[in-house]
Amino acid sequence: MRNLHGRLDxxxxxxxxxxxxxxxxxxxxRIARAxxxxxxxxxxxxxxxxxxxxxxQIRALDLTVSGYCRSTCLPxxxxxxxxxNVEANRAAIRDAAVLGAxxxxxxxxxxxxxxxxxxxxxxxVTDGISMLMDTAREYGVPLALEPLHPMYAxxxxxxxxxxxxxxxxETVDPDRSGLVGIAVDVYHCWWDPSLRASIAAAGKAxxxxxxxxxxxxxxxxxxxxxxxxxxxxxxxLPAVRSCVEQAGYDGLVETEIFxxxxxxxxxxxxxxxxxxxxxxxxx
Amino acid sequence: MRNLHGRLDxxxxxxxxxxxxxxxxxxxxRIARAxxxxxxxxxxxxxxxxxxxxxxQIRALDLTVSGYCRSTCLPxxxxxxxxxNVEANRAAIRDAAVLGAxxxxxxxxxxxxxxxxxxxxxxxVTDGISMLMDTAREYGVPLALEPLHPMYAxxxxxxxxxxxxxxxxETVDPDRSGLVGIAVDVYHCWWDPSLRASIAAAGKAxxxxxxxxxxxxxxxxxxxxxxxxxxxxxxxLPAVRSCVEQAGYDGLVETEIFxxxxxxxxxxxxxxxxxxxxxxxxx
Numbered sequence: 216m217r218n219l220h221g222r223l224d225x226x227x228x229x230x231x232x233x234x235x236x237x238x239x240x241x242x243x244x245r246i247a248r249a250x251x252x253x254x255x256x257x258x259x260x261x262x263x264x265x266x267x268x269x270x271x272q273i274r275a276l277d278l279t280v281s282g283y284c285r286s287t288c289l290p291x292x293x294x295x296x297x298x299x300n301v302e303a304n305r306a307a308i309r310d311a312a313v314l315g316a317x318x319x320x321x322x323x324x325x326x327x328x329x330x331x332x333x334x335x336x337x338x339x340v341t342d343g344i345s346m347l348m349d350t351a352r353e354y355g356v357p358l359a360l361e362p363l364h365p366m367y368a369x370x371x372x373x374x375x376x377x378x379x380x381x382x383x384x385e386t387v388d389p390d391r392s393g394l395v396g397i398a399v400d401v402y403h404c405w406w407d408p409s410l411r412a413s414i415a416a417a418g419k420a421x422x423x424x425x426x427x428x429x430x431x432x433x434x435x436x437x438x439x440x441x442x443x444x445x446x447x448x449x450x451x452l453p454a455v456r457s458c459v460e461q462a463g464y465d466g467l468v469e470t471e472i473f474x475x476x477x478x479x480x481x482x483x484x485x486x487x488x489x490x491x492x493x494x495x496x497x498x
Numbered sequence: 499m500r501n502l503h504g505r506l507d508x509x510x511x512x513x514x515x516x517x518x519x520x521x522x523x524x525x526x527x528r529i530a531r532a533x534x535x536x537x538x539x540x541x542x543x544x545x546x547x548x549x550x551x552x553x554x555q556i557r558a559l560d561l562t563v564s565g566y567c568r569s570t571c572l573p574x575x576x577x578x579x580x581x582x583n584v585e586a587n588r589a590a591i592r593d594a595a596v597l598g599a600x601x602x603x604x605x606x607x608x609x610x611x612x613x614x615x616x617x618x619x620x621x622x623v624t625d626g627i628s629m630l631m632d633t634a635r636e637y638g639v640p641l642a643l644e645p646l647h648p649m650y651a652x653x654x655x656x657x658x659x660x661x662x663x664x665x666x667x668e669t670v671d672p673d674r675s676g677l678v679g680i681a682v683d684v685y686h687c688w689w690d691p692s693l694r695a696s697i698a699a700a701g702k703a704x705x706x707x708x709x710x711x712x713x714x715x716x717x718x719x720x721x722x723x724x725x726x727x728x729x730x731x732x733x734x735l736p737a738v739r740s741c742v743e744q745a746g747y748d749g750l751v752e753t754e755i756f757x758x759x760x761x762x763x764x765x766x767x768x769x770x771x772x773x774x775x776x777x778x779x780x781x
Binding site (some may be wrong): 325326328330331332333337364365366368369370375376378379382405406407408431432433434435438448449450451 | 608609611613614615616620647648649651652653658659661662665688689690691714715716717718721731732733734
């Protein structure tokens with residue numbers, strides 16, 4: 216396993232970690248100034264401005280874009296809506312290419328509101344990803360399917376385990392082109408009894424495209440915005456990173472923390488300083 | 499699949515559904531009067547009174563005890579604490595026998611607070627269940643391991659899928675004595691991409707010991723107390739029950755709903771009337 220001490224160049228910050236409280240250009244500057252090697256910006260902030268301008272700023276500061284967050288949800292009540300969702304993702308993949316992103320992070324969407332068709336939503340997701348493969352190839356941006364914690368299966372993502380994401384990858388990309396893989400986020404998968412085996416299998420297939428860290432607080436109060444800083448929770452972070460790296464992952468270690476009541480009330484530079492410390496000491 | 503219309507005798511009410519707002523003897527009367535065939539009481543209410551008296555009342559009303567809720571958590575920081583937890587479960591299994599319960603529901607406990615040892619907690623759980631097998635045999639009360647939703651892995655139960663529970667069952671009871679099985683609760687497992695296969699495997703081994711229903715609300719607001727009434731959420735309840743019954747389950751269909759902001763504010767008889775309606779029409 217890589218030693219992260221003194222290696223913030225191997226670490227990235229997902230901008231959500233700072234709470235999206237400032238324009239992206241300021242956030243980019245802060246992250247570069249704090250010494251991180253990478254950044255993962257969100258569409259909501261990129262689309263507010265000029266993607267080419269952000270891309271120039273990021274390159275000038277020698278930051279790697281570890282991922283571009285994130286896909287438009289795929290499942291829809293009508294074929295027209297579904298096609299529009301696919302098209303929105305094509306546009307975002309083009310922006311990901313402009314940014315030089317290592318991957319386009321796909322949070323695939325939940326069950327269509329008012330429906331109980333989990334299988335149908337999952338089938339739509341596989342179809343939609345399959346339809347996006349050409350765009351990924353054209354722009355050279357790998358899709359990173361992010362299995363979300365099962366508590367988000369209804370309203371955010373019907374892909375909920377690494378093994379399930381692997382099945383989709385193998386279905387839409389049997390040749391293992393490198394254009395579709397998995398974003399492994401410890402928050403979503405730490406509980407999985409098959410975690411080690413799933414990571415090993417994904418790595419063997421060259422499918423680990425991103426690695427995200429934060430922590431799961433022992434008593435989590437909110438299903439979305441109560442993630443913990445690395446070291447404050449129950450996840451054995453070195454054990455998971457060891458699995459991921461033994462499976463061949465050599466990309467950036469990206470911090471992504473949604474923490475409305477705690478982190479997002481603190482000064483952005485202070486948050487970055489804590490991230491830098493924890494990445495080097497407990498991850 | 500059994501038709502539940504006009505068959506409330508096949509249905510049970512877990513007393514938590516009423517919010518634990520009244521003494522157990524009143525709850526027992528209400529559930530019997532509403533026409534249900536079964537009840538699943540909690541230790542907190544049974545242990546407030548005389549278990550033999552409750553057992554007599556339940557028998558006199560011709561109610562089946564579909565399960566006794568629930569185990570003392572097993573994982574502990576010290577061997578002495580762990581042994582005390584096992585002993586507390588032995589005492590509860592004796593009460594389950596007095597009640598004539600079809601099973602003793604085991605919510606096995608989370609990670610030891612302050613620790614990050616998920617594997618260790620899981621190992622303690624397997625050890626503890628193994629130690630309880632003799633008591634289950636002595637009193638003729640099957641243990642029903644309840645896999646809890648992965649969002650409870652840290653603080654409530656480190657068994658999180660049916661497949662994982664099956665592995666433990668097969669480890670502690672390779673001869674399939676009928677003394678340890680699984681409580682399948684739709685709330686905890688509906689999202690599982692392996693659900694059908696896991697239920698089929700558990701059924702084939704004679705391991706489906708209980709079946710609990712409620713619903714998962716599309717936008718769930720609270721991790722513990724925001725379960726939905728059957729029909730109000732996203733779970734395809736007939737599809738799951740069909741799997742469970744095809745796998746050989748012929749026991750009661752038990753309603754267990756924690757709903758602090760909605761159900762528990764309503765009149766207990768009204769709650770029971772809605773349960774009766776939904777069990778017969780949407781489950």
